[in-house]
Amino acid sequence: MDGADFQELLQGARVGQDEAWAAIYEDLAPALLGYLRAQGAAEPEDLLGEVFLQMVRDIAGFAGDRGRFRAWAFAIAHHRLIDDRRYRARRPVQPASAEVLAESQRQYRLAESEAVVDRRVAGALRRLPEDQRTVILLRVLGDLSISDVARMLGKTPGAVKAAQRRAFATLKRQLTKLTVTL
Amino acid sequence: MNASVDEMEDLADFHDADAQQVVDALNAYVKAPDPRIKFAHLAAIAAETSPLRLAADDRHRSASRLIPRPARRFRMTPKRLAFLPAALLVAFLGTAGLAVAGVNLPQAARAPFDAVGVQLPNQSSASDVHAVIDATPPADRGCAFGHAVAAAASQDRTHAPAEACDHQQGQDQSQAGAHGQAQSHAQSAEGQDNAASKPSGVPPTPPAGQQFGQSTAADAQQNASTDGQSFGARTSQGAQSLTPSTPPAGAGAPPASPDASNAGSPPGGSAPVSPPGGSASGSSHAP
Numbered sequence: 001m002d003g004a005d006f007q008e009l010l011q012g013a014r015v016g017q018d019e020a021w022a023a024i025y026e027d028l029a030p031a032l033l034g035y036l037r038a039q040g041a042a043e044p045e046d047l048l049g050e051v052f053l054q055m056v057r058d059i060a061g062f063a064g065d066r067g068r069f070r071a072w073a074f075a076i077a078h079h080r081l082i083d084d085r086r087y088r089a090r091r092p093v094q095p096a097s098a099e100v101l102a103e104s105q106r107q108y109r110l111a112e113s114e115a116v117v118d119r120r121v122a123g124a125l126r127r128l129p130e131d132q133r134t135v136i137l138l139r140v141l142g143d144l145s146i147s148d149v150a151r152m153l154g155k156t157p158g159a160v161k162a163a164q165r166r167a168f169a170t171l172k173r174q175l176t177k178l179t180v181t182l
Numbered sequence: 183m184n185a186s187v188d189e190m191e192d193l194a195d196f197h198d199a200d201a202q203q204v205v206d207a208l209n210a211y212v213k214a215p216d217p218r219i220k221f222a223h224l225a226a227i228a229a230e231t232s233p234l235r236l237a238a239d240d241r242h243r244s245a246s247r248l249i250p251r252p253a254r255r256f257r258m259t260p261k262r263l264a265f266l267p268a269a270l271l272v273a274f275l276g277t278a279g280l281a282v283a284g285v286n287l288p289q290a291a292r293a294p295f296d297a298v299g300v301q302l303p304n305q306s307s308a309s310d311v312h313a314v315i316d317a318t319p320p321a322d323r324g325c326a327f328g329h330a331v332a333a334a335a336s337q338d339r340t341h342a343p344a345e346a347c348d349h350q351q352g353q354d355q356s357q358a359g360a361h362g363q364a365q366s367h368a369q370s371a372e373g374q375d376n377a378a379s380k381p382s383g384v385p386p387t388p389p390a391g392q393q394f395g396q397s398t399a400a401d402a403q404q405n406a407s408t409d410g411q412s413f414g415a416r417t418s419q420g421a422q423s424l425t426p427s428t429p430p431a432g433a434g435a436p437p438a439s440p441d442a443s444n445a446g447s448p449p450g451g452s453a454p455v456s457p458p459g460g461s462a463s464g465s466s467h468a469p
Contacts, residue, residue, distance in 0.1 A: 016234030021227045029220070034211030045215060049223045056230040121207035140208045171204045 006066040013059055025052065028070065032077050035141050038125060039081055039133070047084055051077045071148040074138060078152060124174040132167035135160055281305055310334040311402045311413070320399075325391025325421075328398040332417035394420050 012020030032051060036044035054076050062072055125133055131153070138149045146164075150157045215223070277291055281302035295302050311334045318327045398417050405413045 014234065015238035016231035018224075018228050018231070021231060022224060025220070025224060025227070026214075029223070030212045030214045033215055034209075034213060038208065038211045045219045048215065048219075049226055052223060052227055053230050056227055056234070059234075121204065121210075125208075137208065140205055141212055168201060168204065172201055175203055175207075 003065060006069070010059075010062075010069070021052075021056070024055075028073050031141050031143070032073060035074065035077060035137050036081060038122075038137050038141065040126060041081055041084065042088060047077070047080055051080050054080065067145070067148070070142065071144050071152065074142045074144060075152045078134070078138075120175060121171065124171050127174075128167055128170060131155075132163045132170070135163040136167035136171070139164055278302060315399050315402050318399075320396075323392070323395035323399050325394055327395040328391070328417065329421050331395075331398045331402050332414060332421045 009020050009023055013024060029048060029052075033044055033048050036047050041047050051073070055073060058076070062069065064072070125137075128136070134153065135149055138144050138152070139146075142149075144152075146157045146160050149155075150160045153160070155163075214220070274294075277287065278295070278300075281287055281292075281304055284304050286305060287302065292302060292305060311331055314327070314330045314334045318330070398420065401413055401416065
């Protein structure tokens with residue numbers, strides 16, 4: 001998608017064209033969902049829906065190219081994730097019904113069977129500090145630049161570089177160690 | 183990756199096989215949502231974008247109202263062109279209907295019909311009247327001339343029967359004969375003294391038919407071209423007045439001789455004593 005096509009798509013999204021939003025969903029939903037899953041969101045699909053609804057509400061205020069639009073979408077996803085974590089931290093855990101538990105286990109097994117995700121990497125990601133995990137996921141899954149990540153997280157580009165370097169080193173070390181062990 | 187050259191150098195440590203393994207492992211998280219989840223999300227997005235569509239439609243309608251519409255030029259579209267023959271036909275039939283109803287149409291209205299050779303009924307023509315007048319010498323402008331002028335002016339609507347002039351001609355002749363006889367009787371009865379009772383040189387009273395013809399000619403010359411219908415009506419009435427009407431009951435048979443026919447008839451022949459027809463003419467021509 002070149003610049004002209006993206007601007008036409010953006011204009012269609014601003015006026016509520018279903019086709020434009022379907023194209024935007026096809027382009028961003030897989031990466032956004034992967035980011036939310038890799039961040040350990042409790043219900044990544046629900047959060048994904050909320051991210052797109054927020055994008056619809058705020059689309060009139062956005063202006064920029066395709067790269068800025070992608071960064072804008074991941075910023076919304078990141079902030080929704082943080083809000084969800086805070087919300088769940090404030091709410092006591094309610095015992096789930098049997099039906100809910102069964103559905104949850106079914107979805108977990110579905111994810112397990114379909115996942116190409118290396119559980120070792122997932123475990124290594126969970127052990128990373130939050131800022132390093134966020135940076136590495138935004139850089140790899142979001143395909144965002146260091147400046148975009150810095151702007152989103154309120155950090156300097158240097159700090160983002162440092163976090164990225166450390167995250168990669170840790171993951172590399174963990175995977176190497178695990179490989180040697182196996 | 184969406185990284186600049188400087189950023190690529192920072193990632194140089196991660197371009198080895200282990201780093202690529204990390205990148206590949208992380209990219210494994212990137213998967214499209216379940217189709218049911220996707221359908222639900224798109225439906226929610228469509229509901230959320232409804233106000234955006236309404237706002238866009240309102241802006242479009244407002245913008246279209248601000249843009250003045252260009253003035254429409256009349257174009258002869260095929261649809262309009264199809265109505266043209268029908269309109270012409272209606273005008274044609276309407277004009278002809280007026281003529282049939284007795285309306286004397288102006289020359290401008292009759293011109294299209296004359297152009298295609300259609301003669302409208304009940305239309306007077308000054309040229310026809312003038313043609314009759316021009317074709318008849320002044321000396322011959324009698325009853326028949328008047329009838330001819332009347333017929334030309336009224337397009338034969340009030341054409342008086344030709345026999346009317348025969349009877350009138352007989353009356354005129356008998357009046358002239360009686361007048362002449364009266365004159366001779368008066369002259370002979372009164373002798374030479376009475377010979378001067380009517381001064382010589384005074385022309386005799388012309389017959390009624392001749393008077394009619396002369397008056398009709400004068401009227402035609404003055405009024406036929408401007409008010410042909412009225413002229414035709416007047417001429418027709420005048421011609422009818424010359425025509426002997428049905429005698430009242432008990433009036434008796436038509437006179438058998440000129441003397442008897444003129445005995446009780448006033449001068450001018452205004453009181454015909456026999457109905458128009460062969461009897462009167464036959465009797466009037468009786469020697």
